[in-house]
Amino acid sequence: MRKQTAMNRDWIATARTLSEALPYLQRYTGAIVVIKFGGHAMGDDAEMESFARDVVLMRQVGVNPVVVHGGGPMINEMLAKLGVVSEFVKGKRVTDAATVEVVEMVLSGRVNKRIVQAINDQGGKAVGLSGKDAGLIVCDQTDPALGFVGTPSEVNPLVLRQLFEAGMIPVVAPLGAGHEGETFNINGDTAAGAIAAALKADRLLLLTDVAGVKNAAGEVVTELTPDHIRKMTASGVIAGGMIPKTETALMAIEGGVRAVVILDGRAPNACLLELFTDHGAGSLIRAPRP
Numbered sequence: 001m002r003k004q005t006a007m008n009r010d011w012i013a014t015a016r017t018l019s020e021a022l023p024y025l026q027r028y029t030g031a032i033v034v035i036k037f038g039g040h041a042m043g044d045d046a047e048m049e050s051f052a053r054d055v056v057l058m059r060q061v062g063v064n065p066v067v068v069h070g071g072g073p074m075i076n077e078m079l080a081k082l083g084v085v086s087e088f089v090k091g092k093r094v095t096d097a098a099t100v101e102v103v104e105m106v107l108s109g110r111v112n113k114r115i116v117q118a119i120n121d122q123g124g125k126a127v128g129l130s131g132k133d134a135g136l137i138v139c140d141q142t143d144p145a146l147g148f149v150g151t152p153s154e155v156n157p158l159v160l161r162q163l164f165e166a167g168m169i170p171v172v173a174p175l176g177a178g179h180e181g182e183t184f185n186i187n188g189d190t191a192a193g194a195i196a197a198a199l200k201a202d203r204l205l206l207l208t209d210v211a212g213v214k215n216a217a218g219e220v221v222t223e224l225t226p227d228h229i230r231k232m233t234a235s236g237v238i239a240g241g242m243i244p245k246t247e248t249a250l251m252a253i254e255g256g257v258r259a260v261v262i263l264d265g266r267a268p269n270a271c272l273l274e275l276f277t278d279h280g281a282g283s284l285i286r287a288p289r290p
């Protein structure tokens, strides 16, 4: 008789996880999942590789993933080398004409190409672009006090749909074009939300460096409604970089996205856990069920 060793018990658990994934794989076939990959979630090469594998696996099982990335820490690093200090107001960088040039160079150059390369190294076909390509994101100025910071006013996702049809994975840098030919710096969460709403995505995953949205006691809240978010923001429990994320979640849900999840992108296989297992991860935000 065959004995169950500790090792083959592990294999049985792995097989069970794969089998349990079936209903989720079926649910997400053909689904559009927009993933915001924040600068703080990018971490080291091993974390980047794990993220890229998850994205390639999603595509392999029939999901249409779109990666929209940030890169705030990488912009800070470059600005520091150039001796420029930048200020944030409610999570958005005050961006003058010289700063927007650095922002575009870092986001469309170093950060975008690192992600594209990581996905392609895992056997995916990633295509890097920014919101300025093919009229993807047209912006209005958010507030004159913030300089070249844009709020998406028009999103034309045709180029993304064409890339899906060709089996490719779009990787989008959060920049937009103004009506006068200006380049606008868009907060990565805002850009991801606008793209998710234009695509009426099934899921928007906002990957960051905390396990989810925390309450006043510091515990992660696993399910939130727009109303909870408004109360937690008014009381100051949601602050700093979490504000653009939760604002984005509200906007995306109003715009027709089915649900938004804020989760820790540094946790191994965070996206797969969220999409394909019973466990979920992070904080799920959706409109209350009628």
Ligand SMILES: Nc1ncnc2c1ncn2[C@@H]1O[C@H](COP(=O)(O)OP(=O)(O)O)[C@@H](O)[C@H]1O
Binding pocket: 038, 039, 040, 041, 070, 072, 207, 208, 209, 210, 212, 213, 214, 215, 237, 238, 239, 240, 241, 242, 243
């Ligand atoms: N209620 C909250 N729950 C969780 N994080 C919060 C909350 N309020 C503020 N934060 C802060 O928001 C940060 C995430 O935003 P940010 O640093 O801009 O992330 P990213 O670079 O991934 O976009 C967290 O690291 C945390 O310090």
Ligand SMILES: CC(=O)N[C@@H](CCC(=O)OP(=O)(O)O)C(=O)O
Binding pocket: 037, 038, 039, 040, 069, 070, 071, 072, 073, 075, 091, 092, 093, 103, 149, 150, 174, 185, 186, 187, 188, 189
């Ligand atoms: C207007 C604005 O603040 N733009 C952001 C764009 C990058 C970003 O959003 O990066 P993370 O997601 O890594 O924070 C910035 O300049 O830092």
